[in-house]
Amino acid sequence: MAEMHDLVAAYALDALDPEEEFAFEAHLETCPSCQAELALLRGGAADLAGSVATRPPAHLKERVMAATEPEVVPIQLARARRPTGWLLGVAAAAALIVGGVWAATSGGEEDLVAAVLEATDAQTIDLETANGSVRFVYSTSLEAGVFDGERLDSVGSEELYQLWLIGADAVPESAGVFEPGDREVLVEGIETGLALAMTVELAPGVGAPTSDPLFVAEL
Amino acid sequence: MATALWTRPLRAHWFNVEARPAIAEFEKRAANDTPDDLLVRVGLDDREAFSRLYDIMSSLVYGLALRITRSRMHAEEVTQEVFVQVWSQAARFDPASGSARAWVSTIAHRRSVDVVRRSQSTRNREEGMNPEPDRTDIAEDVVEADERERVRSALSELSDLQRQAIEMAYFGGMTYRQVAEALGTPLGTVKTRMRDGLARIREIMEGEDG
Numbered sequence: 047m048a049e050m051h052d053l054v055a056a057y058a059l060d061a062l063d064p065e066e067e068f069a070f071e072a073h074l075e076t077c078p079s080c081q082a083e084l085a086l087l088r089g090g091a092a093d094l095a096g097s098v099a100t101r102p103p104a105h106l107k108e109r110v111m112a113a114t115e116p117e118v119v120p121i122q123l124a125r126a127r128r129p130t131g132w133l134l135g136v137a138a139a140a141a142l143i144v145g146g147v148w149a150a151t152s153g154g155e156e157d158l159v160a161a162v163l164e165a166t167d168a169q170t171i172d173l174e175t176a177n178g179s180v181r182f183v184y185s186t187s188l189e190a191g192v193f194d195g196e197r198l199d200s201v202g203s204e205e206l207y208q209l210w211l212i213g214a215d216a217v218p219e220s221a222g223v224f225e226p227g228d229r230e231v232l233v234e235g236i237e238t239g240l241a242l243a244m245t246v247e248l249a250p251g252v253g254a255p256t257s258d259p260l261f262v263a264e265l
Numbered sequence: 266m267a268t269a270l271w272t273r274p275l276r277a278h279w280f281n282v283e284a285r286p287a288i289a290e291f292e293k294r295a296a297n298d299t300p301d302d303l304l305v306r307v308g309l310d311d312r313e314a315f316s317r318l319y320d321i322m323s324s325l326v327y328g329l330a331l332r333i334t335r336s337r338m339h340a341e342e343v344t345q346e347v348f349v350q351v352w353s354q355a356a357r358f359d360p361a362s363g364s365a366r367a368w369v370s371t372i373a374h375r376r377s378v379d380v381v382r383r384s385q386s387t388r389n390r391e392e393g394m395n396p397e398p399d400r401t402d403i404a405e406d407v408v409e410a411d412e413r414e415r416v417r418s419a420l421s422e423l424s425d426l427q428r429q430a431i432e433m434a435y436f437g438g439m440t441y442r443q444v445a446e447a448l449g450t451p452l453g454t455v456k457t458r459m460r461d462g463l464a465r466i467r468e469i470m471e472g473e474d475g
């Protein structure tokens with residue numbers, strides 16, 4: 047295997063032919079000496095790269111951040127129970143779900159938003175927060191509410207607002223995220239006895255709050 | 266009946282108390298994170314760490330891609346691909362087996378060389394060694410300029426054969442067999458010079474880093 051050991055520098059420089067590279071990688075798996083050597087030589091190669099360091103054009107960062115933007119993963123509140131009549135619309139919009147909040151794009155959500163706003167048991171909470179006034183209209187019979195964040199201040203470019211539902215266990219569960227200016231943010235899983243809270247968090251949202259709430263309102 | 270709870274002491278009562286000390290510790294550390302720390306956090310899907318890693322490492326990636334591909338367009342594409350790969354594979358980074366700089370520049374080099382080798386059959390390679398990028402591409406940035414200067418000074422301590430063999434392979438995208446042929450030097454000698462030269466550069470740079 048002495049011959050294989052000799053290839054480590056060429057491998058660190060990506061200077062092996064494809065067949066040799068394949069063979070060397072198989073050898074590398076089982077050779078601690080080559081692994082240690084490779085770590086050292088790759089450090090040298092990185093130093094070489096430093097000799098031509100050149101600042102990229104500024105617009106490239108936006109492209110990179112956009113290209114790596116995490117996809118919104120559907121997370122559903124354990125206690126959310128949706129009226130079956132809206133399930134089809136909900137499924138179609140599944141990719142847009144964060145927590146219990148739907149971006150208001152599909153017909154199904156708009157129907158639910160309208161139903162909440164017109165519900166006979168609809169209740170309205172108006173609150174002044176340090177970042178501006180908010181309104182939350184909810185219906186316990188529909189187990190849903192509509193949050194209006196239109197008059198909230200803007201936040202940092204990588205931040206957003208996040209809503210939380212807090213039950214008897216006092217552990218906030220994400221009820222979704224939204225941007226300042228969003229109105230008609232749908233929140234599902236509403237029950238009497240829960241509290242709704244809001245924080246500012248880093249995009250795309252967090253699993254547990256990292257800042258003090260701008261409000262906590264008992265429903 | 267809806268009630269706003271303005272007067273209630275909020276944090277301890279409503280929020281997950283256990284998470285707070287960890288978050289405070291995290292914020293305290295964030296100010297002087299090394300590239301290794303940042304890359305580990307990127308592996309935990311930390312967007313803030315990724316943004317800062319880009320700020321620290323993008324000159325290294327872009328400069329290398331520009332030197333190898335000799336095309337701003339390709340260099341931008343490579344840089345984007347490299348950081349997409351960094352974002353998706355950072356969890357595989359193990360600080361015990363190399364630095365974040367080495368990890369990222371390995372990806373950047375591989376991608377850049379692939380671009381060159383893909384277009385090798387159609388490109389006129391008579392120019393041989395890649396020229397320096399245009400002066401206009403070289404950022405007048407103190408950090409980059411300092412880094413470039415330090416490595417160039419280290420390179421000047423290598424023998425001509427060590428430096429040529431390494432530069433032809435690393436910047437020229439040539440295999441060690443092509444290098445041996447171009448220099449009229451036996452394969453075994455080229456391999457040895459590459460090894461000794463790379464190790465020497467690391468030794469000099471590490472000595473400077475303290």
Ligand SMILES: [Zn+2]
Nearest residue numbers: 050051077080
């Ligand atoms: Zn070996």
